[in-house]
Amino acid sequence: MLTQSYFPNTEGDRVVWLTNFDTKIQIHATALALNPAELATTLTDIDFYVWVLQTWYPSIQQSALESTAYKLLIGYGTESHVIAVPSHAAITSPAPTPLPGVLTRLFNLIARIKIGTGYTESIGLDLGIVGSVVSSTPQTPEYTVTTERGPEIEQVSISFIKYRHDGVSIYSRRNQGDWEFLAVAMVKPWLDNRALVDPLLPEVREYRLRYWDKGDANGEYSAVQRVNVGP
Numbered sequence: 585m586l587t588q589s590y591f592p593n594t595e596g597d598r599v600v601w602l603t604n605f606d607t608k609i610q611i612h613a614t615a616l617a618l619n620p621a622e623l624a625t626t627l628t629d630i631d632f633y634v635w636v637l638q639t640w641y642p643s644i645q646q647s648a649l650e651s652t653a654y655k656l657l658i659g660y661g662t663e664s665h666v667i668a669v670p671s672h673a674a675i676t677s678p679a680p681t682p683l684p685g686v687l688t689r690l691f692n693l694i695a696r697i698k699i700g701t702g703y704t705e706s707i708g709l710d711l712g713i714v715g716s717v718v719s720s721t722p723q724t725p726e727y728t729v730t731t732e733r734g735p736e737i738e739q740v741s742i743s744f745i746k747y748r749h750d751g752v753s754i755y756s757r758r759n760q761g762d763w764e765f766l767a768v769a770m771v772k773p774w775l776d777n778r779a780l781v782d783p784l785l786p787e788v789r790e791y792r793l794r795y796w797d798k799g800d801a802n803g804e805y806s807a808v809q810r811v812n813v814g815p
Contacts, residue, residue, distance in 0.1 A: 588691055589715030594807050595637050601712050605690075606630045608711050615702045626693060629686040635678050645812065647672045649786050652814050656784045721747045724806040725793040731811050738813045740776040740789060744769065753794045753801035759787050768796050786814035 592598050606627060613623050650670045657667060694713050697703055708714040727744035744752050751770035757763045758781060767774060780787055790810040794801045 590713050599634055599637050602630050602634050604712055612707050616697055616700055617702055626690065628680060629682045629689060631678050632682050633686045640675055643673060643675055649812055652786045656815065660784055724804050725752045725795060727793055729791055729809040729811050731813060734777050737780060737815050740811055740813060741773040742791065743773045744793060749795040749797050751796045753796040754791065756789055756791050758789050780815060784815060786812055789813050
């Protein structure tokens with residue numbers, strides 16, 4: 585998957601970056617001699633992708649949680665009154681819908697912008713397309729969080745890169761509760777196979793990591809990642 589050093593890692597930061605680029609590229613379009621048709625396509629691409637990240641995907645995730653909870657309630661609930669089927673909010677997408685490859689087209693455009701005669705470092709900084717210098721060892725652990733089917737319920741698999749450190753210290757919270765220490769992991773993946781708080785209902789689990797060396801956690805917390813875990 586194509587990425588760039590200036591492009592943020594988290595979806596929340598990507599929304600901010602894309603929104604800034606959307607605004608600033610219109611200001612610098614003339615200086616950069618951008619083709620009006622390509623500029624229009626780029627703006628359409630960005631607007632739609634931001635909508636996917638900010639509106640469509642979170643809504644679909646929430647609907648999935650509500651649907652799973654309702655399915656379990658109908659199957660095993662003990663309530664003595666009828667509970668209506670959840671109604672999900674209607675989502676209206678921005679028009680037109682672009683072809684797949686939004687980020688690939690955007691990164692290719694930026695590559696051409698950087699070799700154009702009108703490009704300057706100040707424009708690059710304003711657009712947010714000047715990559716920062718990355719140290720050989722990131723300041724916080726890099727990791728991915730996924731779910732997989734366990735023996736009885738879903739379990740969470742955490743894969744991480746510890747670089748030159750002894751391991752990582754893993755923390756989690758459930759359904760916006762308090763953060764708690766889970767484990768020190770030196771071998772990946774590490775599996776979170778805790779039982780659900782409510783055995784009949786799905787829950788949201790969030791994770792953050794720190795490096796661990798010689799018996800102590802150290803460094804800053806990583807960015808938070810979240811997953812939905814079901815029965």
